[in-house]
Amino acid sequence: MPLxxxxxxxxxxxxxxxYVDPWEPVDRxxxxxxxxxxxxxxxxxxxxxxxxxxxxxxxxxxxxRIRGLPYGEPISLNGVTVSLHPAGHILGSAQVRIVHRGExxxxxxxxxxxxxxxxxxxxxxxCHTFITESTFGLPIYRWPAQTEVFAEINGWWQANAxxxxxxxxxxxxxxxxxxxxxxxxPSIGPILTHGAVERITAAYRQAGVVLPPTRYAGTxxxxxxxxxxxxxxxxxxxxxxxxxxxxxxxxxxxxxxxLVRGARRRRSLDRGFPLSDHVDWPxxxxxxxxxxxxxxxxxxxxxxxxxxxxxxxxxxxxxVQTRFEGERDxxxxxxxxxxxxxxxxxxxx
Amino acid sequence: xxxxxxLFTAIDETNATSEKIAALVHYxxxxxxxxxxxxxxxxSGRRPKRLVGSRKLASWASSEGGVPEWxxxxxxxAVGDLAETITLILPNTGVSSDLPLSYWVxxxxxxxxxxxxxxxxxVMVQSWRELNRRERFVWNKLITGSFRVGASQRLVxxxxxxxxxxxxGVIAHRLMGxxxxxxxFFQRLVAPDTRDADVSRPYPFFLAHPLExxxxxxxxxxxxxxEWKWDGIRAQLIRRAGKTFLWSRGEELLAGRFPExxxxxxxxxxxTVIDGELLPWVDGAPLPFxxxxxxxxxxxxxxKVLEEVPAVLLAYDLLEQSGKDIRTQPLQVRRQGxxxxxxxxxxxxxxxxxxxxxxxxxxxxSEARRAARAVGAEGIMLKRLTSAYGVGRRRGDWWKxxxxxxxxxxxxxxxxxxxxxxxxxxxxxxFGLWEGDHLVPFAKAYSxxxxxxxxxVDQFIRRNTLExxxxxxxxxxxxxxxxxxEGIQSSTRHKSGVAVxxxxxxxxxxxxxxxxxDTIETVRGLLNGVNGEPRTVNGSPELRGDSx
Numbered sequence: 001m002p003l004x005x006x007x008x009x010x011x012x013x014x015x016x017x018x019y020v021d022p023w024e025p026v027d028r029x030x031x032x033x034x035x036x037x038x039x040x041x042x043x044x045x046x047x048x049x050x051x052x053x054x055x056x057x058x059x060x061x062x063x064x065r066i067r068g069l070p071y072g073e074p075i076s077l078n079g080v081t082v083s084l085h086p087a088g089h090i091l092g093s094a095q096v097r098i099v100h101r102g103e104x105x106x107x108x109x110x111x112x113x114x115x116x117x118x119x120x121x122x123x124x125x126x127c128h129t130f131i132t133e134s135t136f137g138l139p140i141y142r143w144p145a146q147t148e149v150f151a152e153i154n155g156w157w158q159a160n161a162x163x164x165x166x167x168x169x170x171x172x173x174x175x176x177x178x179x180x181x182x183x184x185x186p187s188i189g190p191i192l193t194h195g196a197v198e199r200i201t202a203a204y205r206q207a208g209v210v211l212p213p214t215r216y217a218g219t220x221x222x223x224x225x226x227x228x229x230x231x232x233x234x235x236x237x238x239x240x241x242x243x244x245x246x247x248x249x250x251x252x253x254x255x256x257x258x259l260v261r262g263a264r265r266r267r268s269l270d271r272g273f274p275l276s277d278h279v280d281w282p283x284x285x286x287x288x289x290x291x292x293x294x295x296x297x298x299x300x301x302x303x304x305x306x307x308x309x310x311x312x313x314x315x316x317x318x319x320v321q322t323r324f325e326g327e328r329d330x331x332x333x334x335x336x337x338x339x340x341x342x343x344x345x346x347x348x349x
Numbered sequence: 350x351x352x353x354x355x356l357f358t359a360i361d362e363t364n365a366t367s368e369k370i371a372a373l374v375h376y377x378x379x380x381x382x383x384x385x386x387x388x389x390x391x392x393s394g395r396r397p398k399r400l401v402g403s404r405k406l407a408s409w410a411s412s413e414g415g416v417p418e419w420x421x422x423x424x425x426x427a428v429g430d431l432a433e434t435i436t437l438i439l440p441n442t443g444v445s446s447d448l449p450l451s452y453w454v455x456x457x458x459x460x461x462x463x464x465x466x467x468x469x470x471x472v473m474v475q476s477w478r479e480l481n482r483r484e485r486f487v488w489n490k491l492i493t494g495s496f497r498v499g500a501s502q503r504l505v506x507x508x509x510x511x512x513x514x515x516x517x518g519v520i521a522h523r524l525m526g527x528x529x530x531x532x533x534f535f536q537r538l539v540a541p542d543t544r545d546a547d548v549s550r551p552y553p554f555f556l557a558h559p560l561e562x563x564x565x566x567x568x569x570x571x572x573x574x575x576e577w578k579w580d581g582i583r584a585q586l587i588r589r590a591g592k593t594f595l596w597s598r599g600e601e602l603l604a605g606r607f608p609e610x611x612x613x614x615x616x617x618x619x620x621t622v623i624d625g626e627l628l629p630w631v632d633g634a635p636l637p638f639x640x641x642x643x644x645x646x647x648x649x650x651x652x653k654v655l656e657e658v659p660a661v662l663l664a665y666d667l668l669e670q671s672g673k674d675i676r677t678q679p680l681q682v683r684r685q686g687x688x689x690x691x692x693x694x695x696x697x698x699x700x701x702x703x704x705x706x707x708x709x710x711x712x713x714x715s716e717a718r719r720a721a722r723a724v725g726a727e728g729i730m731l732k733r734l735t736s737a738y739g740v741g742r743r744r745g746d747w748w749k750x751x752x753x754x755x756x757x758x759x760x761x762x763x764x765x766x767x768x769x770x771x772x773x774x775x776x777x778x779x780f781g782l783w784e785g786d787h788l789v790p791f792a793k794a795y796s797x798x799x800x801x802x803x804x805x806v807d808q809f810i811r812r813n814t815l816e817x818x819x820x821x822x823x824x825x826x827x828x829x830x831x832x833x834x835e836g837i838q839s840s841t842r843h844k845s846g847v848a849v850x851x852x853x854x855x856x857x858x859x860x861x862x863x864x865x866x867d868t869i870e871t872v873r874g875l876l877n878g879v880n881g882e883p884r885t886v887n888g889s890p891e892l893r894g895d896s897x
Contacts, residue, residue, distance in 0.1 A: 139416045140424045140437035144482075259437065260428055261361070262772035266800075270363055305423045312417075 016080030032109025033093035052092015087111035088122030090175030130293035137302035166226035186212040189228035373508030386535035429772025432489030513539035557747035577726035581628035588617035620672025635725040676738035754833035797854030
């Protein structure tokens with residue numbers, strides 16, 4: 001019997017009777033990380049990494065049953081051994097290692113191998129079957145060095161500050177925003193945050209991640225004096241009237257999608273910074289190789305090309321359907337984030 | 350290449366006109382004239398002839414990037430732009446090129462001409478290795494000839510005027526017609542001495558704005574000239590220094606294409622420039638535009654096509670008289686001059702005054718507009734009698750008032766991803782109409798939806814794909830759109846038996862179901878109603894910009 005099967009509710013381990021990142025409420029959910037397309041509300045019990053428990057709680061119902069498990073510590077779920085290993089995606093993100101009678105499976109969740117001061121570094125885990133994401137699974141996606149990207153972001157901020165304009169920097173609330181914070185140069189000016197960003201940032205600080213000081217930009221209608229300031233906000237806020245209070249401004253989005261010009265132009269933003277929390281093409285291939293897996297399931301992204309590439313290299317590969325149809329799941333993720341915010345009763349932006 | 354690539358990036362990274370102009374001014378102030386000339390050339394939309402085919406470029410880039418061709422193709426589908434796909438798929442080199450744009454064009458790009466594949470490949474691969482990502486992207490754009498940047502010719506003109514202190518109108522005029530991008534050209538372009546002259550150079554065309562709403566708002570009808578908005582090729586006929594030049598609005602010299610018009614041109618008084626519309630014309634009425642394409646499309650005009658599709662120039666305006674630029678004189682005066690020039694030629698029948706429509710009141714103008722299709726016109730032009738002949742498209746003095754489009758409700762049946770800004774989004778649609786119980790492809794349309802609607806349709810397509818044929822998806826026939834188009838003709842090339850002109854999406858009929866869409870018979874019925882006699886053409890009307 002395979003250790004995992006794809007069911008209508010997502011990946012299920014029948015032997016251990018648990019789901020990994022289920023799409024609907026279940027009895028027992030093992031969560032790779034707290035992003036909306038992986039962590040769904042309403043399950044009876046959640047298992048996630050110890051360092052991720054805080055941010056997961058910030059995203060679920062306040063009374064959700066969450067157990068935090070230290071990285072690398074095995075537990076037994078109905079005789080199946082489960083352990084969590086750093087995925088390097090966001091704070092607390094984990095790969096799920098599942099072992100039964102010497103057979104080892106790993107579900108990667110989302111991951112990156114580039115260093116990130118806000119979370120534990122990705123750890124390669126040997127396995128027989130590897131279930132990998134493929135968000136950026138095309139050879140056009142090769143990340144520039146992040147030192148260069150941060151230099152560009154800070155340079156942009158500096159130039160705006162000199163011109164008396166606010167720097168509106170958009171990035172996903174959970175993970176990207178904090179990674180950005182860690183790379184910003186706070187000597188340029190104050191850093192203001194959107195409510196959704198501030199809330200998660202607080203959870204990061206509580207988990208011991210050191211970040212530069214931020215100021216909640218508030219909900220008041222009055223205009224904020226934001227010249228020289230950098231305003232960190234979720235992507236969906238860019239289209240709202242919330243941005244007006246900051247006066248003259250330059251806009252930018254930090255995301256791996258920004259590597260492609262059309263994706264940036266479509267958003268009508270001034271700048272796009274290619275900073276991603278996913279593996280790029282070369283890192284994806286290296287990571288798959290490092291697992292030593294003979295069988296690879298490919299999910300979340302450019303599954304078709306990645307499967308074909310792996311097959312042509314003699315691996316047993318197949319595409320696994322995800323919750324969202326389509327090659328570009330960025331907007332789906334954003335939509336989920338927005339919906340989750342509404343469900344939690346946060347003010348709409 | 351570094352300076353030009355930086356300029357490109359600066360323009361690309363802002364939506365603010367003032368910042369774009371600042372970047373251009375900064376660039377033109379420091380670029381050597383030979384480089385600046387090429388920059389003007391590309392930025393104003395001119396482009397070199399494509400010297401290397403897409404397939405070859407894709408194949409060389411694939412092997413340089415260590416990627417199989419199928420994966421290059423997948424990548425292209427995600428990016429939607431060949432130049433950018435190549436840029437992204439090649440490994441980063443970390444080098445950059447100081448050599449000027451003029452070197453890259455003259456010593457590399459133009460050297461590709463006439464070389465065999467091996468040499469071309471060598472040049473391309475070597476160039477990719479010498480450039481960083483930004484520079485490589487610009488280089489690929491030059492090679493693929495799809496160089497479009499967020500700066501219109503108008504912005505370039507403004508920046509050049511600001512850099513040089515020369516009047517914008519003078520710069521715009523100097524950019525008209527044929528010129529070779531060279532250091533000398535650039536120096537002449539920004540020279541303060543305005544007595545320069547090129548006998549072939551046309552004036553920048555003055556264009557009309559679409560009229561929204563009723564014309565009453567324009568004031569007293571007596572202050573306006575109403576004339577037909579013809580559907581041909583906007584052109585300037587020039588007679589100077591004993592020579593005749595015929596220019597299209599696309600600034601193409603139409604030498605030899607319309608010998609009958611050039612013959613009349615030779616009879617014009619020295620120093621005359623006429624603005625008008627080239628039309629295929631028989632028995633006092635225009636033939637459909639597709640007929641004119643028979644004239645444009647071929648190199649050698651046979652006797653047959655000259656006889657079947659005789660052309661006339663319907664004259665709208667007089668821009669130069671006795672060698673003097675009279676564009677600032679009132680339209681009324683220019684029209685009188687035009688009439689007397691045409692009269693002095695006697696009745697050649699090839700150069701006609703575009704008739705004024707009698708307009709005692711606005712109601713008769715509206716009535717004329719309703720009759721426009723029957724006359725073979727696209728609508729009405731309204732020009733203020735006191736207006737000067739301006740530059741570009743300006744609001745206020747000249748208005749075009751087109752006839753309402755023909756409409757039909759059709760079902761979305763195929764979709765394909767767009768390119769550029771719409772890369773990776775399904776934005777190019779094919780629509781079908783009912784014939785019995787199946788849908789026949791009827792027209793393609795790309796424009797007319799809002800970004801929000803495009804996103805929704807894109808989501809629908811992803812969730813309702815029935816089959817994939819390469820980049821094309823067959824979609825569950827469910828969404829209905831009201832398509833608008835300007836004209837209709839029968840066609841043996843189209844499955845539906847008809848071809849329409851300027852099809853676009855008028856609105857998304859969310860209130861309609863697929864079965865409520867129109868039938869192909871309904872549309873064929875329009876053929877008689879619209880054009881009088883049904884005409885058959887072999888081929889589709891090519892999409893063209895509005896010529897006014």
